[in-house]
Amino acid sequence: MDNALYDIPDSWKWVTLGDIGIVVSGGTPSTREPEFWNGDIPWITPADLSGYDEIYISEGARKITQIGLDYSSAYLLPENSVVFSSRAPIGYVAITKNKMATNQGFKNLILPSSLINCKYTYYYLKTIKKLAEQKASGTTFLELSAAKFKQIPIPLAPIEEQLRIVEKIDELVSYTNISIVNINQALENANLYLKKSIYQLFRGNLLQNGHRLKILPDGWKWKTLKDVGEIYNGGTPKTSVSEYWNGSIPWITPSDLSNYKEKYISKGQKNITELAIEKSSVKILPKETVLFSTRAPIGYVVIAKNELTTNQGFKSIVPNEKIDSSFLYYFLKSITEYANKIASGTTFLELSTEKFKEIPIPIPPIEEQVKIVVEIEQVLNNTDNLINELVIFPKNWII
Known part of the structure; x- marks a missing residue:
């Protein structure tokens, strides 16, 4: 394949997204027709995926009716379809947990489950944001057309290998999420330590062997x-x-x-x-x-x-x-x-x-003020060093 991105095992092959599934765009029912809205069909826009950290999505902020679906270019996707935002911005990815529709800000993949795993596709699409942006065009904002989306290459592994890859990535993501929780807790503890230390310093506590005093120290x-x-x-x-x-x-x-x-x-x-x-x-x-x-x-x-x-x-x-x-x-x-x-x-x-x-x-006396400032800045320096040692992964980090 001419647009192969890197070497892959012999049992794999480079194909395009258009080769592995049916690509469909979304649509928006007319907002001037109230009977098109507030139904029971989930309908999502890229805004619904802003800050969204889950792999699967079941609904967005709004729903449409069957008549809204029938009288618009919206398409009812089956569960386990992969949705990919193609404008404003490009690159949000999720898997449909149930039947749903999207607006025109998505290019969606309906996949044959016997040939390709939806989570395998999801994880791969999470890595190709820059490639998708390079293929996009537009003056007001970049948009990835259905034709360009279909041309995006994907390394197709045998289905058994796809499942092993997904299992391994799931394991790593779980480990990463646990690490993020621990890191953020450590950061919170570091900041609490900082606040407590400064609070104590102003009351002379750390200047008196750590004992909390009910009255100010001599000279204060x-x-x-x-x-x-x-x-x-x-x-x-x-x-x-x-x-x-x-x-x-x-x-x-x-x-x-x-x-x-x-x-x-x-x-x-x-x-x-x-x-x-x-x-x-x-x-x-x-x-x-x-x-x-x-x-x-x-x-x-x-x-x-x-x-x-x-x-x-x-x-x-x-x-x-x-x-x-x-x-x-x-x-x-x-x-x-x-x-x-x-x-x-x-x-x-x-x-x-x-x-x-x-x-x-x-x-306190001016000399002690200077001493307190030195100690506070040492606490700040120690806290900054601790925070710099903690590697913060974004919530949607993926290998």
Whole structure:
């Protein structure tokens, strides 16, 4: 066969999908005809397979009626047919657990069970997403035609060998799934260890041989956030004034911290001008200012790597000489749950300046703050190393 992808055993042969079964496309009954819908015939779209981890599928989000089937290009597939999404996106695969129909986003294979095993075909099709995309065409989105789908090569083993291969893959998938559960549990334990360790460090527990203390250690004092530095609100220059934007001064919003993993930040998606600062409530914050988002959402924390500004979604603390900015950063990272509890609002929760200022914080001497930061970052480093050692397989991983 000219399009053989790799060498196979002598008892095998390269064929095409069109050789091994009947290829049928799906269809969608008119949505303007209510009698075509809410029947008893399962009908699936590629969206039903988004995030779907099972091999077999019995139904999707919607069902059609017999008349909807009769008056559309939808086709009633028998059980053990293999469905393959051919657009938006290409490459979702499942086996029908019962009779069902699909929309036109699928190319479907009805297989002769005596010649080819449906799970053997399923597992193979899980590996050919890139090949299918290469054969697809389209401008708005790629789509794999029925003719191109039929031409996709598949190595056909004798039926007994197919069954042995399926059995082995099933065994490996089962082992992999168990491994994923164990790995994810280990990750959860690592993150819990991290949170617990930081929580204990702030109360002096790990500094006192691990014993939980009901009172603060000697030299520590309870203060509030208003005692540890100057607190500033941010602001937003008028977006309708072009002279306020695209300057040289970084301007940070909570959205800049979505999925942001670093401790320090130097810039966001937008910059503002000096004129914007003169004409709005925005203030330039110095290096080492600690930013805490107080709405949409509450709890993002970062340290300014350089002079910058923020919008009104932050309360920012410029620490005084008795507070280490990293110590304050890690403390604020530990109080997200508490901050959300004391916030208020109907459309979204927001932590007011008054409540933010009154949040209590245990303050050790500056030398001990530095020591705590070192220990926290050692815990973080150990946790990161543990997580990096855990290989995470995607849920639909297959050999």
